[in-house]
Amino acid sequence: MKAIESTRKAVIVGAGPGGLAAGMLLASHGYEVDVYEKQPVVGGRSSRLHLGEYRFDRGATFLMMPHLIEELFEMSGRSLDNYVEMQELTPLYSLHFGDMVFKPSRDREDTAAQIARLFPGDEQGYYRYLEEEDVKLDKVMPLLRRPFAGLTDYIRADVIRALPKLHLNDTVYGRLSRYFKDERLKQAFTFQSKYLGMSAWECPGTFTILSYLEHRYGLFHPKGGLNSVFEAMAQVISEHGGRVHTSRGVQRVITQGRKATGVVLDNGEQVDADHVVINADFASAMNQLFEPGVLRKYAPDQLAQKKYSCSAAMLYLGIDGAVDLEHHSVHFSADYHKNVDEITKFKTLSEDPSIYVHNPSVLDSTLAPAGKSALYILMPTPNLTGETDWEAKREQVKEQMLNRAEQIPQLQGLRDRIEEMSFFTPLDWEQQLDVYQGATFNLTHNLGQMMAFRPHNQFEEVDGVWLVGGGTHPGSGLPTIFESARISTSLIFKQDGVTRSTKMDAGSVLAGAEPS
Structure with a gap:
């Protein structure tokens, strides 16, 4: 059955994963699509970062269930294989508990054998x-x-x-x-x-x-980094006649009564639209994109009472030489429960933190000069509702992370090998990427902020506004962010009487066939 296309116009605020997925689906069904991104690159908080000749994923690095992305491309009349080369990771990651290392994989017998050896009886x-x-x-x-x-x-x-x-x-x-x-x-x-x-x-x-x-x-690595997927999505939007505008932010959503009619850009230009799809950080968008008094349920004082995720301090390092660590490795603190409580309950910095190390250069030579490594180190931290003065503590925390990294045998002497370095704090997440309270994983997923209690895909406060991304249903994480785009665009198609591509009804996006 041939899809009935639309001649309607959609403006998408933010070129993060959810906004790009929505843009692909709308543009491929005949919508006039304009995506406006404040940053100079696509990907939102998961965009590409350049430091000299080194390239990094700024945020997300774990890619699971690539069949979901494959379906998004198929729904848009394209094949992911023509844009991105995927490699499965075996093992999934290495998990370090002091001197003990556990390397689970999709090989269930091998994983069970490791458990029997390392954790007898389990x-x-x-x-x-x-x-x-x-x-x-x-x-x-x-x-x-x-x-x-x-x-x-x-x-x-x-x-x-x-x-x-x-x-x-x-x-x-x-x-x-x-x-x-x-x-x-x-x-x-x-x-x-x-x-x-x-x-x-x-x-x-x-x-x-x-x-x-x-x-x-399983877990997968796209050659060139996870952001290569987002760049491919932007390309598909363009191939369908849509436009992705970088370094062009949206100042506010135009409303008439309780209906959105378009947006005003940061340069003062007014853009009319039948639909406004918001992919910006949810709380920041609610605080910044609507005139005072328009929102009630999500007014600033109401937003401040919601629960937000923890944050993260990030080190992006261009390293001379190879690093003998898996693509993903997690290095647990001696008292992990205490570490987690300090971050989420007491909102203080830990003296003995856990850290995550991303070492994609171990299998992808495109991210660093020959013989060198693009290394990313993440330390979970409290968000900005904690009492940490990040301007005053910036250098101290950076040194703490480097000290913690050098406790890893494979990273001893790390400081002497650093050629490029960038440090990113929760305050940077808020000030540079508009992440409310630096909460990098958006609204938490407690019972009062899940499903019907999470901001709705069809925004309940203003007609003609749709939400995608981690701040709406189904929630945070790339698989669910992509699904938010599919849900919201399906609602748009239903409202407009647009017949969806048959691929839109493929049935099992998240629980689809096993990847080969």
Whole structure:
């Protein structure tokens, strides 16, 4: 069936992953699309960073479920393979607990054998975890593929079927404690709560599926970095006649009554539109893009009362020589629970932090000069609602991160090998990338900020405004951000009477076929 196309116009605020995905789907269905991005590059908080001859992913580096991205390209009449070269990571990552290193992979027998050797007695819990999480995934995924516009959505059949498997009254740590006894092994399957900027001791038990998705679908690296995917998405928008404007921010959304009619750009230019799709950081957008008095539910005082994720301090390092670490490695503090509580509960800096090291040059030679490495080190920190004076503490925290990195045997003497360096703090996230309170993972996913209680894809305060990205349903993380774009564009098509491409109804975006 040939899709019925539209002659309507859509303006997209922000060229992050959600905005680019929405732009692809709208442009390929005949919409006149203009994407406006304040920064000089696409990708939002996951954009490309250049330091001399070194290239980095600024934010997200974990790519799971590439079949979801493949479907977005297919829905837009394109093939991802023609734009991006993907490589699966084996192992998924190396997890360092002092001198002990655990390297899980999608090879279940190998992973179970490692567990039997490193954490004797827990290997059967691993198989039970995989079996039970597979059932949960089947129940949860339908809820991530459709909008939640109100409380009546909770009495639909898919929610009723899923409810016993959502484990909403438990936590991620509590659920994993049912499978594993060794604390280190629990950490290996609960640290993924940080993808949501939350503590595993507070994150709803639903999100044990995060680690399961990695173990089922694997992790991948796009050649050139994750931002190469976003650059390809921008190219597809252009191929369909859309326009992606970088270094052109949006000042505010124009409203008449309770309806949006367009936007005003930072240069004062007015752009009319039938639809305004907001991909900017949710709270920053609500504070900055609407005239005072337009919003009620999301007025500034209401936004300040919401719960926000933790933040992160980042080191981007151009290193002379190779680094003998896996593509992803996580180095846990001696007291991980204390470290997490300090970040999320007490909002203080840890003396013994955990850090994540991204070392893509171990398999991708395009990111650094020959024989050298583009290294990225992330340390989770409190967001700006904590008491840390980041201007005063900037150099101290940078030195702390370098000291912590040099405790890793493979990074001893790191300082002597640094050729390029950039340091990014929670304050930089807010001031340079408009991330509210520096909360890099957006609104938290507590029970009061999930599904119908999260800002809706079809914005409830102003007609003609649609939300995509981590601040709307289904939530943070690339797979769900892409799904937010699919949900919101489907709602737009339904409102406009546009027949979607048959690929839009492919059925199993998030729980699709296993990647080969």
